Amino acid sequence: MHSDKFAPVVIDAPVADHFIAQAPVNTRTIQELDAAHYLHPFTDSKALASRGSRVMVKGEGIYIWDSEGKRLLDGMSGLWCMNVGYGRKSIADAVYAQMQQLPFYNSFFQTTNVPAVQLAAKLVEISPPQFNHVFFTGSGSEGNDTIVRMVRRYWDLQGYQDRHVIISRHNAYHGSTMAGASLGGMSGMHEQGGMIAGIVHIGQPYYLEGGKGKTPEEFGIEAASWLEQKILEIGADKVAAFIGEPVQGAGGVIIPPSTYWPEIQRICDKYGILLVADEVICGFGRLGYWFGSEYFGIQPDLMTFAKGVTSGYVPLGGVLVGDRVADVLIEKGGEFNHGFTYSGHPVACAAALENIRIIQEEMLVERVRDDIGPYLKQKFEALADHPLVGAAQACGFVAGLNLVQKKAANVHDCVPFDAKLEVGMVCRGHMFSNGMIMRAVGDRMIVAPPLVMTHAEIDEMVALIRVCLDATLTDITQRGWL
Numbered sequence: 078m079h080s081d082k083f084a085p086v087v088i089d090a091p092v093a094d095h096f097i098a099q100a101p102v103n104t105r106t107i108q109e110l111d112a113a114h115y116l117h118p119f120t121d122s123k124a125l126a127s128r129g130s131r132v133m134v135k136g137e138g139i140y141i142w143d144s145e146g147k148r149l150l151d152g153m154s155g156l157w158c159m160n161v162g163y164g165r166k167s168i169a170d171a172v173y174a175q176m177q178q179l180p181f182y183n184s185f186f187q188t189t190n191v192p193a194v195q196l197a198a199k200l201v202e203i204s205p206p207q208f209n210h211v212f213f214t215g216s217g218s219e220g221n222d223t224i225v226r227m228v229r230r231y232w233d234l235q236g237y238q239d240r241h242v243i244i245s246r247h248n249a250y251h252g253s254t255m256a257g258a259s260l261g262g263m264s265g266m267h268e269q270g271g272m273i274a275g276i277v278h279i280g281q282p283y284y285l286e287g288g289k290g291k292t293p294e295e296f297g298i299e300a301a302s303w304l305e306q307k308i309l310e311i312g313a314d315k316v317a318a319f320i321g322e323p324v325q326g327a328g329g330v331i332i333p334p335s336t337y338w339p340e341i342q343r344i345c346d347k348y349g350i351l352l353v354a355d356e357v358i359c360g361f362g363r364l365g366y367w368f369g370s371e372y373f374g375i376q377p378d379l380m381t382f383a384k385g386v387t388s389g390y391v392p393l394g395g396v397l398v399g400d401r402v403a404d405v406l407i408e409k410g411g412e413f414n415h416g417f418t419y420s421g422h423p424v425a426c427a428a429a430l431e432n433i434r435i436i437q438e439e440m441l442v443e444r445v446r447d448d449i450g451p452y453l454k455q456k457f458e459a460l461a462d463h464p465l466v467g468a469a470q471a472c473g474f475v476a477g478l479n480l481v482q483k484k485a486a487n488v489h490d491c492v493p494f495d496a497k498l499e500v501g502m503v504c505r506g507h508m509f510s511n512g513m514i515m516r517a518v519g520d521r522m523i524v525a526p527p528l529v530m531t532h533a534e535i536d537e538m539v540a541l542i543r544v545c546l547d548a549t550l551t552d553i554t555q556r557g558w559l
Contacts, residue, residue, distance in 0.1 A: 102144040107132050118253070131509070136163030139527045139534055141514075150538055152515045152524040157326055157358045158389035161435045162529040168390045168431045175427035184213070184421040193421030196429050200382075200397060203367045203433070207376060210403040213421040214394040217357035217383035218252025221320075223396050224353055224379055225256045225273075226415050228318045231351070231402050234409045241275045242311055243353075244304060244319045248281045250327035251320065251355055251381075260320055263328075277311065279303040281325060282333035285468055285479060289489035297334030305344045318351035318378075319344075323369030326358035326525070329518035330477035332470050338373035351378040351402065357394070361385030362436055362528050364473030365446030372473065378402055388432045393425035441528045445474050452532055456539045457524075463546050467491035477523040480504060480549075482559065494520055498558055500549070507548040513541040 112126035132144035139162055141151050154160060161168075175192060182190055197211040212227070214220045225243065232240040245251065247262035259272040262281070280287065280303050288296035308316050319341065325331035345352040354377035359369025361382070366372045368380060378401050383394030398406070406413060419425070436442060444450075454471040460478055461469040467481035468488045480500050483492035494500045501517030508515045508522075516523050526538065553559055 102132060102134055104132055104144040105129075107144065138162045138164060139530055147512065149509070149512050149514050150534075150541060152513060152526050152538055152542075154525050154527050155389045156384070157363075157525045158384035158387075160361055160363070160385040160441065160528045161388045161432060161439075162527040165388070165390070165432075165435065167435065168388070168428055171427045171431040172391060172424055175424045179423050181422065181424070183418060185416065190421065190423040190426075192423045192426035192430060196426040197421075199430060199433055200386075200395075204380070204397050205368065205371060205376065207378075207399040207401070208380070208397040209400055210398040210407075212396045212398060213426075214383075214396070214417055215392050215419040215422070215425075216252070216394040217355070217381055218254040218257040218394075219417060220357070220381040220383060220394040220396050221251045221260055221355065222254050222256040223415060224318075224320065224381060225260070225276075227379070227396065227398070227402065227406070227413075228351055228353070230410070230413060231405050232317050234405050237314070239315055240317050242316050243276050244307055244311075244316060245276060245278050246281045246321055246325075247278045248283075248328040248331070249278075249320075249322060249325060249355075251322075252357075277307060279307050281328065281331055282337045283329075283331045284334055285488055288334075293334035294336045297336030298340055300333070301337050301340035301344060304341060305347075308344070308348050308350070313348045313350070316348065316350050318353050320353040320355060322355045322357075323359045323373055323375075324364065324472055324475055326475070327518070329521040330470070330472075330475045330523040330525075332472045332475075332477075333373075338375050342375045353377060353379045353381070356380045356397075357383045358385075358475075358525070359473075361388075361433075362442040362445050363475060363525065365442065365450045367442055369473075386432065387425060387428045390432065391422075391425040391428040392419075393422065393429055436528075439529070445528055449528075449530055449532070449535065450474055453526075453530075453535050456535055460539065460542060460546070463543065463550075465546055465550050467493075474528055475523070475525045477518075477521050480520040480522065494558065496520070498553075500553060500558070503552060504545060504549040507545040507552065508542075511541060511545050511548065513538070513545055515542060515545070 108129035111130045116122055133141050134144050135142040139151055140148050142148050179190060200211050201209050212223055214223055229241050245260045245262055249262040251257045251260035256273055258266045259276045262278045282297060282300035284293050284296050304319055354370045356368050364372040370377050378399040380397040387393045450473045457471045457476045458469045460466055465480050467479040467484060469478035481491040482494045485491045501520040501522060504522055505517040
């Protein structure tokens with residue numbers, strides 16, 4: 078049953094006639110053109126060309142359709158971003174109207190535009206009180222590049238030119254630009270193109286990986302202590318900032334113990350280093366608060382945002398700049414030699430304003446916190462009874478489960494599969510075959526569904542996941558992997 082507090086969300090009707098409808102798609106033709114010309118992100122292009130891309134053609138609500146007419150429940154919100162769901166006519170209308178009025182102008186040369194100013198004010202309104210300024214970018218990756226330059230500029234202006242080291246975490250994801258990939262803690266990315274200097278990494282707060290013999294609370298304190306150890310190793314006078322995702326997303330939905338972030342805050346305060354929250358995934362209601370930092374009770378100096386700010390309808394990102402940093406940049410800074418052609422793009426900002434209006438009007442943040450978030454947690458964590466699942470966790474509207482070869486009463490005693498078997502990818506294949514999009518990060522299966530889901534749709538998603546787990550179990554049993 079639905080909570081009495083919240084009515085089910087009604088998705089807008091299909092886009093008006095003045096938008097061009099897509100003609101029927103010849104799947105094979107598109108696949109051949111795709112293989113010949115389109116280099117995909119994070120993809121083995123040769124392997125993809127041999128089997129052909131899946132061609133998506135339509136989205137409505139929480140579902141998408143491919144060119145063969147197959148409907149899939151989008152458990153990943155596109156790529157962590159389709160917070161208000163597909164098919165929002167009002168966002169399309171806002172974009173169309175802005176394109177007619179002013180499709181583009183830059184924010185260089187002492188100029189601005191109305192949607193950018195209005196969005197900056199709206200973001201200040203919905204963010205924690207220390208934020209009164211916004212720097213716009215085109216993506217989260219560009220936002221984290223901005224973080225590196227802004228953090229170092231902040232310390233330079235105060236006479237601390239040696240205070241440039243930024244501490245991040247192993248298995249973190251902060252984008253794939255040079256600075257973003259360097260901030261991230263994924264070795265496969267570091268091996269392809271190197272890293273910029275002055276960025277170091279500590280361990281991640283992954284209880285299932287490193288918490289054996291400890292309570293989650295004890296492990297949270299221990300994992301946070303790695304930051305202090307690294308600060309002392311480098312020298313506090315060299316450390317500029319610590320950056321982290323409130324919940325690590327692409328790393329596998331790593332939900333830290335409750336003690337972790339408060340201790341990180343204490344350590345940052347103790348040594349005077351800037352605290353940066355990468356809110357690209359966790360922002361705009363994903364954890365039941367406007368920003369994930371609020372869920373964990375921390376007060377970052379800078380927050381990167383993207384994805385949910387427009388629900389993916391138009392690319393947009395940026396950095397919310399706290400007063401501690403903004404005051405120095407404005408009062409002492411002179412010109413900040415950084416920016417992008419599309420900083421404050423009027424069309425993207427118009428989309429964001431309408432997207433945020435929808436989130437507020439439909440109380441999606443509150444629904445995730447008080448209604449559908451707890452309901453998802455209850456239903457998803459019940460999947461832990463499946464023979465293949467070692468543990469299942471959820472936080473707000475992100476969730477993940479571990480596939481294991483052998484279950485145990487203590488999650489730390491579960492026997493994992495040999496990574497070379499890629500059981501997660503086997504499971505992901507069964508997901509797609511059965512109309513469910515669920516991401517595999519190694520052998521951890523994760524979801525981050527649209528925030529507009531109803532209880533019935535959560536039930537449908539969890540039932541589909543269970544069907545696919547059963548199919549995976551049958552498959553790997555026949556292969557002799559159990």
